[in-house]
Structures are given as structure tokens and as C-alpha cells.
Amino acid sequence: MRAVVVRRGEREPTVVEQPRPEPAPDEALVRMLRVGVDGTDREVVRGAHGGFPSGADEMVLGHEAVGVVADANGTDLTEGAVVVPTVRTPAAGGDRSWFERDEADMAPWGSGDFHERGIAGADGYMAEYVACPAPSLVRLPPEQAGDGFLVEPLSIAVKALEHAEAARSAFDWQPESAMVLGNGSLGLLALGLLDADSRFDRLYCLGRRDRPDPTLDVVDGLGATYVDSRETPVETVADVHEPMDLVFEATGYARHAVETVHALAAGGVGALLGVPEDWQFEVEGGHLHRELVLNNKALVGSVNSNRRHLAAASSRLASLPGWLVDRVVTGVYPPDQLDAAFTDDDTTIKTAVELNEYEER
Amino acid sequence: MRAVVVRRGEREPTVVEQPRPEPAPDEALVRMLRVGVDGTDREVVRGAHGGFPSGADEMVLGHEAVGVVADANGTDLTEGAVVVPTVRTPAAGGDRSWFERDEADMAPWGSGDFHERGIAGADGYMAEYVACPAPSLVRLPPEQAGDGFLVEPLSIAVKALEHAEAARSAFDWQPESAMVLGNGSLGLLALGLLDADSRFDRLYCLGRRDRPDPTLDVVDGLGATYVDSRETPVETVADVHEPMDLVFEATGYARHAVETVHALAAGGVGALLGVPEDWQFEVEGGHLHRELVLNNKALVGSVNSNRRHLAAASSRLASLPGWLVDRVVTGVYPPDQLDAAFTDDDTTIKTAVELNEYEER
Numbered sequence: 001m002r003a004v005v006v007r008r009g010e011r012e013p014t015v016v017e018q019p020r021p022e023p024a025p026d027e028a029l030v031r032m033l034r035v036g037v038d039g040t041d042r043e044v045v046r047g048a049h050g051g052f053p054s055g056a057d058e059m060v061l062g063h064e065a066v067g068v069v070a071d072a073n074g075t076d077l078t079e080g081a082v083v084v085p086t087v088r089t090p091a092a093g094g095d096r097s098w099f100e101r102d103e104a105d106m107a108p109w110g111s112g113d114f115h116e117r118g119i120a121g122a123d124g125y126m127a128e129y130v131a132c133p134a135p136s137l138v139r140l141p142p143e144q145a146g147d148g149f150l151v152e153p154l155s156i157a158v159k160a161l162e163h164a165e166a167a168r169s170a171f172d173w174q175p176e177s178a179m180v181l182g183n184g185s186l187g188l189l190a191l192g193l194l195d196a197d198s199r200f201d202r203l204y205c206l207g208r209r210d211r212p213d214p215t216l217d218v219v220d221g222l223g224a225t226y227v228d229s230r231e232t233p234v235e236t237v238a239d240v241h242e243p244m245d246l247v248f249e250a251t252g253y254a255r256h257a258v259e260t261v262h263a264l265a266a267g268g269v270g271a272l273l274g275v276p277e278d279w280q281f282e283v284e285g286g287h288l289h290r291e292l293v294l295n296n297k298a299l300v301g302s303v304n305s306n307r308r309h310l311a312a313a314s315s316r317l318a319s320l321p322g323w324l325v326d327r328v329v330t331g332v333y334p335p336d337q338l339d340a341a342f343t344d345d346d347t348t349i350k351t352a353v354e355l356n357e358y359e360e361r
Numbered sequence: 362m363r364a365v366v367v368r369r370g371e372r373e374p375t376v377v378e379q380p381r382p383e384p385a386p387d388e389a390l391v392r393m394l395r396v397g398v399d400g401t402d403r404e405v406v407r408g409a410h411g412g413f414p415s416g417a418d419e420m421v422l423g424h425e426a427v428g429v430v431a432d433a434n435g436t437d438l439t440e441g442a443v444v445v446p447t448v449r450t451p452a453a454g455g456d457r458s459w460f461e462r463d464e465a466d467m468a469p470w471g472s473g474d475f476h477e478r479g480i481a482g483a484d485g486y487m488a489e490y491v492a493c494p495a496p497s498l499v500r501l502p503p504e505q506a507g508d509g510f511l512v513e514p515l516s517i518a519v520k521a522l523e524h525a526e527a528a529r530s531a532f533d534w535q536p537e538s539a540m541v542l543g544n545g546s547l548g549l550l551a552l553g554l555l556d557a558d559s560r561f562d563r564l565y566c567l568g569r570r571d572r573p574d575p576t577l578d579v580v581d582g583l584g585a586t587y588v589d590s591r592e593t594p595v596e597t598v599a600d601v602h603e604p605m606d607l608v609f610e611a612t613g614y615a616r617h618a619v620e621t622v623h624a625l626a627a628g629g630v631g632a633l634l635g636v637p638e639d640w641q642f643e644v645e646g647g648h649l650h651r652e653l654v655l656n657n658k659a660l661v662g663s664v665n666s667n668r669r670h671l672a673a674a675s676s677r678l679a680s681l682p683g684w685l686v687d688r689v690v691t692g693v694y695p696p697d698q699l700d701a702a703f704t705d706d707d708t709t710i711k712t713a714v715e716l717n718e719y720e721e722r
Contacts, residue, residue, distance in 0.1 A: 106532050108627035109655040159531075166531035167659060170524045171467050257650040266469035272653050279647035286640035289618040292633050292662030294470040298528060299660045301653030 003127035008057040023131040029071035032355040035126040036064030036149040050120040062126030063087045063118040066148030075134035083137040084151045088114040105304040138310040145358035155313035157190040160302035164271040167298040175245035182250035183207035183215040185350035234259035266295040364488035369418040384492040390432035393716040396487040397425030397510040411481040423487030424448045424479040427509030436495035444498040449475040466665035499671040506719035516674035518551040521632040521663035528659040536606030543611035544568035544576040546711035595620035627656040
């Protein structure tokens with residue numbers, strides 16, 4: 001079977017032939033349909049994030065997958081069911097309690113308790129067939145066999161928004177305004193989720209693009225206000241537009257984590273999702289601290305997602321407008337067009353690699 | 362009657378004679394028993410925080426009060442009831458909805474929607490009699506006529522811990538370790554609350570004092586580990602001791618807001634309560650942002666408290682060990698000993714001014 005890998009020392013993905021895996025006990029064999037490509041994959045390819053499986057010189061890429069159960073292998077999965085796998089699976093010798101209570105998304109980074117498939121420590125999902133632990137698979141409706149690779153990135157936003165909301169649950173939070181920092185696929189999907197939440201009357205999306213631009217078309221289509229960070233830096237947004245009840249940071253630009261505090265309204269919350277490199281810089285630390293305290297503001301970091309978030313994301317995907325999904329997915333390519341699938345330019349938003357076609361039973 | 366005021370241009374409190382106030386409709390007259398002194402009061406006295414009532418050249422001090430209803434004035438309060446007043450009361454022309462739903466503690470700073478009595482915009486409670494809006498008064502059990510001035514500072518900690526807990530309510534948070542930054546009266550009261558919470562097996566308190574010291578005696582008495590920040594800076598605590606599930610910052614030292622992130626365990630939360638001056642400094646911003654995200658950490662700022670927090674604080678006060686209260690309250694002084702009441706040295710933890718004695722009915 002074909003698999004898309006990155007090899008040690010190389011900086012681009014390659015298609016290789018591998019034997020079809022044999023599922024171990026408690027694993028099911030999944031026939032992969034489509035696997036999305038995101039910024040993390042590109043970082044993995046260029047060696048800036050993640051790491052190879054122990055002792056291996058190549059790793060199968062891909063963590064945003066949708067597939068079909070090809071062989072339930074004695075597990076309680078249904079053959080033919082459309083599924084999305086969690087990104088984290090247990091690492092040998094690690095603490096399994098995170099998985100047992102379905103909170104592997106909360107496990108300490110670097111703990112050795114989990115792999116992130118296709119990112120760090122274990123092969124990913126960009127192969128024709130993948131053996132997956134049965135508990136890592138969440139069932140999707142068959143209608144999501146095509147767009148189901150969006151469930152994992154959506155689940156990242158679902159979890160972050162859930163944690164942000166929880167952080168405001170000790171009082172009667174009545175949010176109306178929200179700003180997404182970043183107009184990449186994750187930012188646009190988050191904007192779609194916020195648009196579907198009737199509490200948010202006014203949405204903003206911050207980027208640094210010139211029109212015409214396909215991401216700004218999505219921002220416009222959702223009725224959100226585009227904020228060009230080259231003209232309106234994050235720390236001026238509260239004055240230029242309005243203080244935000246919620247900020248969703250999806251840029252990985254470390255200054256934004258700090259500036260988010262100043263963009264928030266009293267009682268507001270910033271959900272941070274970016275993963276920046278090391279960067280030392282000056283901050284107005286006194287002002288930052290004071291703003292957090294005197295205006296009851298909160299910052300909540302969020303990474304990964306669990307089965308519950310994947311299930312919720314599937315529901316949310318079903319209610320997103322079709323035009324949004326169509327606009328966000330700018331290309332689905334076969335494995336022999338990896339260049340196109342991994343391209344990141346101003347015309348691409350979200351791409352996927354199609355390993356197999358879905359055949360309805 | 363006597364009142365303790367600070368006058369414009371002066372840097373120390375003074376006892377003055379004032380007419381006994383006449384309660385307006387919807388106000389009750391409260392005969393004040395004791396009013397605590399804290400760091401905010403000292404900042405108000407030296408002009409570093411707060412502001413005089415509009416058009417006034419002096420302000421009655423004090424916001425941590427316990428009193429007795431002397432004249433219910435047609436409100437539904439009970440004469441003779443022991444009460445604690447909220448610090449925030451409505452400002453003329455402001456948005457009253459915060460008060461109507463008892464969330465004035467969440468109102469925007471500087472909004473003009475509230476005064477903070479004895480701090481900014483309105484006379485405080487350090488007078489023999491004070492007219493208080495009936496909804497600002499929360500009933501205490503008569504046993505708290507003596508220590509009830511601790512209810513307000515305790516309520517500040519209760520609220521902050523409640524918001525911190527809420528911020529972790531989107532997953533199965535199982536905290537075991539907590540560190541309080543600051544060994545002032547607020548820090549020690551928070552440590553007492555955490556000690557009473559059976560989930561926290563291991564408590565730490567950070568300060569910069571040498572033994573023998575009365576605050577460290579309290580830390581020891583609670584079985585907490587004293588962390589001397591001169592030897593063990595906050596950012597090294599996770600390595601030297603352990604990563605903390607909860608950090609309660611009560612120092613107003615702006616670097617601590619940042620360093621708290623590094624002291625936290627995965628899934629941990631920092632409650633920030635300090636109100637620092639402006640201070641620009643360098644931070645490892647990339648590391649900070651990444652730690653928040655990859656380890657699902659949260660920071661929650663918290664200020665003030667509402668009626669619900671005051672009622673909860675009264676319950677919590679009732680269950681704190683008597684020795685703790687006795688140790689924390691280092692002096693209760695009559696108005697003619699203001700020097701002693703407002704002293705802040707290494708022998709004082711929490712002091713109060715006694716305006717009237719409690720006479721049980």
C-alpha cells in the first residue's frame with residue numbers, strides 16, 4: 001500500500017510502498033479516505049516540530065484523518081463505519097490513565113504518556129491502511145466521509161472554546177463580541193463556529209493579507225470584520241473597534257498572547273492555541289498584570305482534543321454552511337500530487353490527500 | 362461621631378468628628394464594630410491608589426467592615442443583625458445592572474458604574490455609623506461580630522479560587538499541590554482556605570522573610586512549605602519542589618504573573634490578585650505562550666467580590682481553625698491608636714480599628 005512519509009534528513013514528503021499493517025489485538029484496521037494538511041504537518045516536514053518514532057528513519061505523516069473501518073478485528077467497531085481517529089494514542093510504558101478517562105489531551109507535554117500520530121513518536125494516518133487502537137476511533141455519520149478530515153481541526157477549536165467558556169462559568173458571562181487572531185484554516189473554522197453561536201453579534205478576524213484573498217472572502221461571507229494587523233495592531237483593537245469578550249488566538253505569534261489581554265473587554269477570555277518558537281521581548285508587565293486583575297480577564301491555553309471534542313466537532317461540522325466548507329477546502333489531491341497538497345500560498349486554505357475513495361456499503 | 366479619614370495633601374489617617382449620617386430611602390444605618398486595614402488602605406493613605414469622592418477634600422477610610430444594623434429604616438434588614446457590606450456600591454448615573462444581578466465585582470474598571478467605598482469615589486466604613494444601601498449588606502452570624510472584618514478579605518480569596526476552579530471545569534481536574542505567592546494577610550487567609558480543601562495535599566507559600574517571623578509561623582502551622590523567593594525564584598519552583606496545580610498570586614509583583622505560568626503543572630491555573638504599578642520588562646514570550654498552550658494552562662485575574670462571595674467567606678471563616686484567626690489578627694485598636702493600626706512591619710499581619718463594641722441583644 002502507499003503511504004506518505006517524511007524521511008530523516010529530507011525536507012519534503014515522499015510516497016513510499018509499505019506492507020499493509022496487521023492490526024494488533026484491540027486495534028482495528030482503518031482504510032483511510034482523506035487526510036488533511038496543516039501548518040503542523042509542514043513544520044514536521046521541515047523538522048521544526050515533532051519527532052520520528054523511536055529508532056525509525058521515516059514517519060508516516062498526517063493527523064487530520066477520516067477513514068472507514070475495514071477490519072474490526074474483534075473490537076466493537078462496525079466494519080464500514082466512517083471514523084475519525086484521535087491524534088494522541090498511548091505510548092508504551094506511559095501512564096494510561098489519561099486515555100482511560102479520555103483526557104489524553106490534558107496530559108503533560110513531553111511526559112512520554114502519549115504519541116501524537118504523524119507528529120511525534122508514531123506514524124500518522126496518511127496511508128491507505130492504518131491500524132488504530134479501537135478507543136482512538138470516533139464514529140462519524142457517513143455523510144462526513146468526504147469532509148470528515150475537518151473534524152479534527154474543528155475539534156481543536158471546539159475544545160479551546162469549551163475551555164474558554166468554562167473559564168467564564170463562575171459568573172453570568174454574556175459575550176457579544178469575538179475576534180479570531182489568524183485567518184488560516186483553524187482561524188476560519190473557529191470563526192465559523194463563533195458565527196453559529198447566536199450570542200456573538202459581532203465577529204472580527206485579524207490577518208495581514210491584501211484583497212482579493214480567498215481567506216478574506218470567507219471572513220466577509222461570515223459577516224465578520226476584517227482587521228488588518230499592519231494597520232490595526234492587536235493592542236489597539238479595543239479602541240479602534242471594541243473590547244472583545246473573546247479572543248481566539250491561532251497565529252503562534254508570541255506577542256499576540258500578551259496583546260490579547262489588552263484586546264479583551266472586562267470579564268473577557270483569550271483562548272491561546274499557537275505554538276511559537278522561543279522569543280524574548282519587552283512587555284508592559286505591570287499594565288498586563290493589572291489589566292488581568294482589575295478587569296477579571298482570563299487566558300486559557302489549549303492543545304489537542306479528545307473523543308468528546310471530536311464527536312462535538314462532527315455535530316458542529318454538520319451545521320456549518322456548505323459554502324464555508326467548500327471555500328475552506330481549496331484542494332483534495334491524490335498521493336502523486338503531494339507538491340500541491342503541501343503547498344502553502346495565498347490561494348490555499350485547507351488541503352487534503354485522498355488515499356482511497358469512499359464506497360458506500 | 363468619630364470617623365477615620367485621609368485628607369487631600371496628607372499622607373496619614375486622622376480621626377475627625379462628623380455628624381451621624383441620615384440613611385436615605387433604601388439605606389440602613391449600620392453601627393460599625395471593626396474595620397480591617399490592608400495594603401490597599403495604606404496605598405490610599407499615601408495617594409498611590411483610589412481617589413476622593415467627587416468634590417471632597419477628605420474620604421472616610423476602610424472597606425473591610427463588620428457592623429450591626431442600628432436602623433433598618435424601612436428596609437427588610439433586621440435591627441441588631443451583624444452585617445458585612447460589599448465594597449462596591451452603585452455610582453450615580455452608572456449602569457445599575459451589575460448590582461441588580463449581584464455582579465458588580467465583574468464591572469469594568471473605570472466604568473463609572475461603581476464606587477469602591479473607602480478606596481475610590483465614596484466614603485468608606487471606618488466611622489461609628491455608616492449609611493449603607495440595604496442590598497450592599499450581607500448578614501453574618503452573631504459569633505462573627507468580632508472577626509467579621511476578615512470576611513471581606515476572605516471573600517476576595519473565595520472569589521479568585523472560585524474563578525480558578527471554574528477555569529478548570531471543562532475537564533476532570535484533580536489538583537493536589539498549590540502555592541500561594543505572598544505571605545501577607547490575604548496570602549495567609551488563602552492558604553487557610555486551601556488547607557481546608559481536602560484535595561490539596563501539598564501547600565507552599567512564597568515570601569522573602571527570615572525566621573523567626575509571625576507569618577512563617579502561620580505557614581508552618583498550616584503544614585505548608587515555606588519557599589524563600591530569594592533562594593528559590595518562582596520560575597524554579599516546579600523543578601526545586603514540584604509543578605503546582607494552582608498558584609494564588611497575592612503580591613502585586615508583576616513578574617510573578619508571568620513566572621506563575623512556569624510554576625504551574627500541566628492543566629494548572631494561576632489566580633492573579635495583585636495590582637502592580639507600571640513596569641516594563643523582558644519576558645521569554647515564546648516560552649510563555651508555548652507553555653500556556655502545550656500544557657493547557659490558564660491564568661485568571663480576579664478583583665473584588667460580590668454578596669455571594671461574602672456569604673461563602675462567612676461560612677469558610679466559621680470553619681477556619683481558631684488559632685489561625687488569632688495568629689493572623691495581630692492587633693485591634695481604638696481610633697486614637699491609628700498609628701498602631703496602620704503600621705506595616707514584620708510583626709503585623711492583619712490589624713483592625715474598633716469603632717464600637719458589640720452589644721448582644
